[in-house]
Amino acid sequence: MTLKHSGSRGFRAYTSKHLDDLLKRADLDDVERLRIRAVATVLPFRTNAYVVDELIDWPSAPDDPIFRLVFPQADMLPADDVNRLADLLRLGAANSEINAVAHDVRMRLNPHPAGQLSLNLPRIGHEPVPGMQHKYPETVLFFPKQGQTCHAYCTYCFRWAQFVGEPDLKMASDNVDQLVSYLRAHPEVTSVLLTGGDPMIMGEPVLRRYVEPLLELEQLESIRIGTKSLGYWPQRYVTDPDADDTLRLFEQVVGAGKNLAFMAHFSHPKEMEAPVVETAVRRILDTGAVIRTQAPLIRSINDAPGTWARMWKRQLALGMVPYYMFVERDTGPQDYFAVPLGRAYEIFRDAYSQVSGLCRTVRGPSMSATPGKVCVDGVAEIAGQRVFVLHLIQARDPALVGRPFFARYDPKATWLTDLRPAFADRFPFEPAVPTARLSA
Numbered sequence: 001m002t003l004k005h006s007g008s009r010g011f012r013a014y015t016s017k018h019l020d021d022l023l024k025r026a027d028l029d030d031v032e033r034l035r036i037r038a039v040a041t042v043l044p045f046r047t048n049a050y051v052v053d054e055l056i057d058w059p060s061a062p063d064d065p066i067f068r069l070v071f072p073q074a075d076m077l078p079a080d081d082v083n084r085l086a087d088l089l090r091l092g093a094a095n096s097e098i099n100a101v102a103h104d105v106r107m108r109l110n111p112h113p114a115g116q117l118s119l120n121l122p123r124i125g126h127e128p129v130p131g132m133q134h135k136y137p138e139t140v141l142f143f144p145k146q147g148q149t150c151h152a153y154c155t156y157c158f159r160w161a162q163f164v165g166e167p168d169l170k171m172a173s174d175n176v177d178q179l180v181s182y183l184r185a186h187p188e189v190t191s192v193l194l195t196g197g198d199p200m201i202m203g204e205p206v207l208r209r210y211v212e213p214l215l216e217l218e219q220l221e222s223i224r225i226g227t228k229s230l231g232y233w234p235q236r237y238v239t240d241p242d243a244d245d246t247l248r249l250f251e252q253v254v255g256a257g258k259n260l261a262f263m264a265h266f267s268h269p270k271e272m273e274a275p276v277v278e279t280a281v282r283r284i285l286d287t288g289a290v291i292r293t294q295a296p297l298i299r300s301i302n303d304a305p306g307t308w309a310r311m312w313k314r315q316l317a318l319g320m321v322p323y324y325m326f327v328e329r330d331t332g333p334q335d336y337f338a339v340p341l342g343r344a345y346e347i348f349r350d351a352y353s354q355v356s357g358l359c360r361t362v363r364g365p366s367m368s369a370t371p372g373k374v375c376v377d378g379v380a381e382i383a384g385q386r387v388f389v390l391h392l393i394q395a396r397d398p399a400l401v402g403r404p405f406f407a408r409y410d411p412k413a414t415w416l417t418d419l420r421p422a423f424a425d426r427f428p429f430e431p432a433v434p435t436a437r438l439s440a
């Protein structure tokens with residue numbers, strides 16, 4: 001198969017200094033462009049020439065879903081904050097002044113949801129180990145230092161705080177020996193998930209330094225790589241100079257008897273249209289890796305059942321396995337992107353009912369919250385009361401996995417913390433003291 005145009009071009013990133021020029025391709029006036037730049041002082045912005053030239057349909061911008069996926073929107077943040085920052089930009093205020101205001105706004109956006117920095121931090125002896133999270137017994141997350149950026153940033157990113165120059169919020173490690181020591185001390189861990197950022201931003205020699213030492217560990221059944229690269233830069237597996245070496249590394253993982261789970265983040269079916277994606281997927285699958293797909297449900301980007309049904313069908317046709325539909329997390333511009341849980345469930349069920357059983361490996365809508373991954377199984381009427389039926393797919397406390405529980409139906413609830421228990425005075429993951437409600 002011959003490769004199309006973009007397949008042979010080198011990677012080229014765009015950052016906030018290119019933002020105004022890029023926005024001129026959309027039908028936006030000066031005031032709107034300034035307000036978008038104001039938002040971009042708070043939230044990270046990065047995209048690349050493939051996304052801009054091949055994926056975005058500019059005549060449809062600003063409504064185009066891929067435009068909304070990577071370009072900040074003027075109304076993503078509270079209007080007062082946006083106006084204040086836009087005024088500073090317009091008056092040519094010093095960067096230090098703009099950054100101070102932007103920092104204030106960020107601190108009001110719950111930068112580290114679900115107790116990420118305190119609750120899940122592993123320790124060797126008494127020493128906390130940076131760049132790792134250990135929330136569920138069998139799985140450790142590792143954030144390789146060189147993998148803490150992406151080929152493009154999603155506007156809804158729940159790890160946005162990592163990318164905006166708030167150094168005290170960063171979590172990352174380049175100490176793979178420490179990871180290996182930790183795993184040896186914790187034989188219950190069977191799966192390591194390399195995440196970020198995007199580990200596939202790393203070149204093959206660097207990625208290899210993180211992956212190879214893990215192959216020695218008998219206890220590991222799987223190595224997962226969480227990545228958006230198939231959507232934002234599929235050339236990574238086809239024409240990049242280290243594409244072939246990367247695939248050899250994947251083969252080596254499989255050859256060592258480990259499941260290499262390539263966890264691909266696709267937000268919209270448009271990300272799977274280019275022929276280069278099909279080639280990339282085939283090349284990855286040829287290594288023996290499994291590609292599982294996941295994405296959050298995002299208002300104004302993918303909040304229609306048909307979008308998800310098309311996405312899952314296309315994934316299946318290409319040989320990928322639908323895995324999770326997530327609920328947008330309680331951080332950053334959540335108010336802007338959130339879909340109420342009741343509606344999220346309807347979208348999930350409607351999409352799920354349109355696809356074959358082979359796509360129904362997908363689970364969701366799932367909230368990755370403090371106690372674990374909470375799945376909204378449905379809305380039911382029980383004993384005259386309208387309730388959400390829920391269960392934990394994953395839990396800090398494995399004893400709670402898979403047990404149904406109930407919350408009072410609330411059409412406006414968008415996150416676990418908005419819910420109140422039904423038929424009980426507390427949720428199963430809450431302590432037995434009724435007054436000490438856990439804030440997720």
Ligand SMILES: *Cc1c(COP(=O)(O)O)cnc(C)c1O
Pocket residue numbers: 133135136139140141193368373393394
């Ligand atoms: C989702 C997640 C995992 C993986 O959970 P699975 O159900 O095994 O896919 C591991 N750790 C954290 C912190 C997670 O959020």
